[in-house]
Amino acid sequence: MMRKGSKIPQNRFTIILVVAIIIFFICGIYISETAYSKTNVKNGVIDLSQWNQEEIISLAGKWDFYWMKFITPDDHKKGIEPDVSVTVPSAWTSYKINGNQLPGKGYSTYSLHVIGAKAGEPLSVRINPFSSAYDLYIDNKLVISMGTVSSREAEYKAKFQVATADFIPETSDFDITIHIANYEYSRGGAWFTPFLGTEKQIHDLDKNIFAYDGILIGMFLILSVYSLFFAALRRSKKMILFFVLCIIAIIRTLVYGGQLIYDIFPDASFDLVIRLGHAVLITFPYVFLITLDLNSLPGISKQVWIAYLIYTIIAISIVILLPLYYLTQLIIYFGFVTLISMLYGIHKEVKDEPTPDNLFLLTGNVLMILCMVRDALFQSNILLFNGQIEYTPTGFLIMLLLWDFAFTYEYELIAKERMQLLVDRDKAIEHANRMELKFLKSQIRPHFVNNTMSTIMSISRTDYSRGRKLMVEFSRYLQNCYEVWGLDDLVPIEKEVAFIQSYLALQQARHGDVLSVEYDIDDVNFSIPPLMLQPLIENSIKHGLNNNYAGVHIKIYIKKKDAFVKVGVKDNAGGMDENKVNCLLNDNDGSTGIGIYNINERLKKIYNTTLQIDNSEDNCTDIYMLIPDGREAIK
Known part of the structure; x- marks a missing residue:
């Protein structure tokens, strides 16, 4: 919201704080992305002989891939050649075998041969969700089973959840084999990076991610309660929408990242979780733009709002009714609309007056876009990142905190303006009262004083004693009158009665x-x-x-x-x-x-x-x- 007298050059602290937030955010991303070993998987093999066990190992790289086959380590040793060497993480819909693009539905095997490990030393593996059911084997031992893997769709059951497993390699060489089946999502495969480390490293990573998501959700809950309280106190539509954004952020954090939704609702279905994630993506841009429109954006046209409302209604209907396989093909379009909406909001903010509250809004929105783009590229396997956490919830929190700061700043300005208006009003009322009292007193001078003096003088010629008494009454009347300093003051009723008695005594003398x-x-x-x-x-x-x-x-x-x-x-x-x-x-x-x-x-x-x-x-x-x-x- 534009406020006079709050230009950016006069608010260096605001600029310094915004720059500090951006630097802190970039440093956090850098630390997160560089906290893992640079050891790479090449041609289906990874060598751990140089691993110092100080860093977690990213298992990203070239894995052996078998399409429409469930291959065991024994089969691999028999010389069964992979169909193709593929990059993990990636969806198999990006693979080609014999020149043919693979479909979303099907089943496959990913295989990795590990050499140079220390036999008998406990290790642990962490798997982010694969699409959309998988079994993970260390040599021939099943260590993780997520959902029901089958070559037949009728026997398959999806489950989309993070998992870890501890194991002890019996030799320095062992095989990691992953069987994946997908008949429900539009993209199948190992589309997130697996990680390998010591038991302590992986368990600490799990705890840290759980704590990180828990802190985020706790912060969102605090902001949501605060916004509800503020909305009730101020009757603010903006803070009600801010509350809705907090709820969207909570759902987004529960569904993705560490997937705390399964810790809260262990029996939550794959179908429900995916649809919930899509619904959040669809509703966010509409609430986002309404909130900004109430704060600072130059008026968004009615046609734009109608278009967004129609889009939201249609898209939510699609989320509810469309089969999941077809729904998940539309996520790129939903994400595109969200991105365009945020860019549109930033465009409007840039055109608005550069006040401190708008600077905080703009900074929050830019950081949120960066986080969303990073996660979208990561989830689509367009760019590969080592980080185990999603940045969108972090961007959400930073955006909401900056928005809250901007809204608080704006309300403080409004409160100061209203306080000043009250002060000015009180001064005006006080001045008006003084002028009114002055006016009332002035009414006494022109006619009443002259008439009274004439009456007293006339009576004194024939009855000096009565004239003297009237002069005393007139003196009391004037004294009571000029002792009044404010019309809002209160005087004892006896004093007011004495005042009118003097007044009436003078009037009776005049009129007889x-x-x-x-x-x-x-x-x-x-x-x-x-x-x-x-x-x-x-x-x-x-x-x-x-x-x-x-x-x-x-x-x-x-x-x-x-x-x-x-x-x-x-x-x-x-x-x-x-x-x-x-x-x-x-x-x-x-x-x-x-x-x-x-x-x-x-x-x-x-x-x-x-x-x-x-x-x-x-x-x-x-x-x-x-x-x-x-x-x-x-x-």
């Missing part, structure tokens, strides 16, 4: 017998926002005088009512029609309406309530507010 006042105040102990009653009283006086009533009677009351205190002003000014009420409450009145409107807005903000205007009694208008008793104002 035309204005009469009644107080009905319960003994209650609570506080009220300042300047809440004066505008109501002023409205009643003006309303009454404008209607030419011979006498205006005003009743100020404060009554306890259930969990509230009812504070109001009632007059006999003839009531108000609905239009007049709406004008007062919506700031559409040209005279005293602004005071009534301000009180109404302050009640909403402070108590989440509103001013009430009741015309139920004849010739009476009752304007009141219900203030919670014993409760704090809503902040």
Whole structure:
């Protein structure tokens, strides 16, 4: 997501961290690929005489291959020649015998003669899954049986699982013979590299790969729980999709690599595992692009989304319904769509503004593509690698961690922006309150002060004592008025009552017998926002005088009512029609309406309530507010 003020040159730490991750990743690949002996298999023979037993031996190289035959070491010794010498690892669909390409279905024998071993010294062999059932013999002894190997399809049963076996060679020379049958997958054969080593080396390798996959799955689980928590907290669609990506990564790690799925579900069928792996490959690009689209990509067109949705639905249907032999022929196309989708996402990110969060997204996606391409080339036997682990789960983890960092960075920026908005809003509200208070106070100066002073001067000419008392009331009124510093402050109700009593004493002096006042105040102990009653009283006086009533009677009351205190002003000014009420409450009145409107807005903000205007009694208008008793104002 584009953020101003977060350009790459201002974030050197981000660049350094990204470069460090890339270097660490490349070093990890190098160490993984160079941790094995360079001893090679040539012409169906491997010489172990120079092996120092410090490294595991890769059995990649040229093996003897027999098509549609199950050959034993004894048969080999009788001089039965192989049909062809083939490269292991590779699928037999890449072989030609007498100019004819071999089909995916069939059975065969791979044979390797080992020389230079130390007789009587324990060794161990590790076999990654062959396609798609096999028996492995050391000389004539069966040491690994995976699935049911048969020359007849009806008796064959596939099983796709990593296996290890310990054995003790009786002589320095021995034969490794592998019988493989495949009638279910589109490619058959020894398509992964076998490894040979001491018992400790192979067992340690097994433990390390198991621990490695376990750590990956644990990290994915932590990220998935974190994303769910974050999605619930922020109501974020992006983090829900991030959770889905974590689940996809978990399934991908369980199915491939060390195949922990068989440790969790020992009876998982070959058919289910293969279909599950294809389903993950199909759903990933759609979720990947949606997640990026919510974060930073310039809008992907509706047509593209429709095309991806149709593709995903059709492809998932194929995974469910199509026979496995034909389904596995389509994996290259599914992988191609995934690659194109990720490249498309990278293309969009490159076009976006180069902010730190986008840099992390881009780095994660590039590393993920490198891992996927490496594994695709490895599994297709296009390029040969010595490494025993798949890099796609590692790339997945790095990508998700970088994405998480990018999303967190983005949310931090959003949080800071929102915090700043709140600060600005509070400042604006505080400023508005000050201006409103200033406005209310200013209303006193122009007309009320002049009128009051004229009234006091006039009365003082004939009744000096009364004029002096009115001057005291006027002084109290002004003192109470200018002691108010904020409209959200609360003052004791006694102080507010004293304030309006001074105000009404001055108004009665001005209007004489035309204005009469009644107080009905319960003994209650609570506080009220300042300047809440004066505008109501002023409205009643003006309303009454404008209607030419011979006498205006005003009743100020404060009554306890259930969990509230009812504070109001009632007059006999003839009531108000609905239009007049709406004008007062919506700031559409040209005279005293602004005071009534301000009180109404302050009640909403402070108590989440509103001013009430009741015309139920004849010739009476009752304007009141219900203030919670014993409760704090809503902040």
